[in-house]
Amino acid sequence: MIEVTPDTACVLYLGIAMMIVLGMWLFRYKKHKTNAIPYAKRHIVCEFCHTSYIDNPEKLLTRCPECQFLNNKSNK
């Protein structure tokens, strides 16, 4: 049997706990980074009233919340 001093056990426990937390943080950070959309791509300026608003960038047509004008993203 391997003898482990209390100091070594404490260091091993904290090291393993830190590695688990770091691994979970890296996993969540990588997952969030791939799902995140840059602000510039979400930010849309209405061609009619020049109001800026945020909408889904995957939509081809977005509706302005102020004047209800349909803005075409492919023009930019």
Ligand SMILES: [Zn+2]
């Ligand atoms: Zn508008």
